[in-house]
Amino acid sequence: MNPSMPLLPERASSYAGEVDALFYFIVAVTVFFTVAVSLALVYFAIRYRRRSEDERPAEIHGSLALELAWTLIPLGIVVVMFVWGAKVFFHMNRPPDDAMTVSVVGKRWMWKLQHPTGQREINELHVPLGRAVKLVITSEDTIHSFFVPAFRIKKDAVPGRYNFAWFRATKTGSYHLFCAEYCGTEHSKMIGKVVVMEPEAYQTWLAGGPPPESPVVAGEKLFTELNCITCHRPDSAGRGPVLQGVFGRSIQLASGDTVVADEAYVRESIVNPAARVVAGYQPVMPTYQGQVSEEQLIALVAYIESLQVPTEAAPASDAAASR
Ligand code: CUA
Secondary structure (H helix, E strand, O other), X not given: OOOOOOOOOOOOEOOHHHHHHHHHHHHHHHHHHHHHHHHHHHHHHHHOOOOOOOOOOXXXXXXXXXXHHHHHHHHHHHHHHHHHHHHHHHHHHOOOOOOEEEEEEEEOOEEEEEOOOOOEEEOEEEEEOOOEEEEEEEEOOOOEEEEEHHHOEEEEEOEOOOEEEEEEEOOOEEEEEEEXXXXXXXXXXXXXXXXXXXXXXXXXXXXXXXXXXXXXXXXHHHHHHOOHHHHXXXXXXXXXXXXXXXXXXXXEEOOOOEEEOOHHHHXXXXXXXXXXXXXXXXXXXXXXXXXXXXXXXXXXXXXHHHOOOOOOOOOHXXXXXXX
């Protein structure tokens, strides 16, 4: 981009260029047709103006070639926009497997962020340069929207569900973070920044401050405190399904459907357990709606994601003892 003509914010994420290229293409097409139609309008108005009181316009019969042209050319152009847009959309919505997961909770009127290693931040997010960062975004109250213009990210934070976004920062520096959904009187103050650091500086930053509790550890504690462990035993003798190795797998439900056990399904199963019961189990689990905060839910999900299948050689009782 020409820095003397800052039509768009700085580009600081790996796909910002893709988004801008598509945007400029759509703008160029729009400008071209606006100008072409306006000039044609003026030309025709002059060229075919009425020249005398009793002038009768000539009758016009259709032109197949002309009609095909003004149908097929715009069709081709919008198909290009659609396919190109879909490609960018898929790229923006599929985090790479090696991404580090940062949880984002919107709350009137602040952003609460947590790193995979447990560090918490408010209205500030420090990330390493060049590393893919996956954001799991939700809200505690009303709808907010996580907006970092320099990364070309804008994703709603919706209560009761997880939305995902990801980016790979390409430039060190500090970038604006906004809430882009009107959420109440202090919406305009719900701003912050994302600080992109060299990987070593990020490690130093992580090491500063009190030693944090990672979401996995916090989740494991909650799992015991809330007595989840009584029913979800690793040895399949409990009243609830075994959770080891479940995350990311396809699950057979009592209704006959299947579902992938992702963040959204695990969250739903905690706050609304009867919604989609696993095949072979009774809907006996109580709801934990209102008893666990969004941050605790994130910790529980992280813990369940971390549960691996006990190695096959080890008897089930050993696996239980090691918990
Ligand atoms: Cu949160 Cu606007």
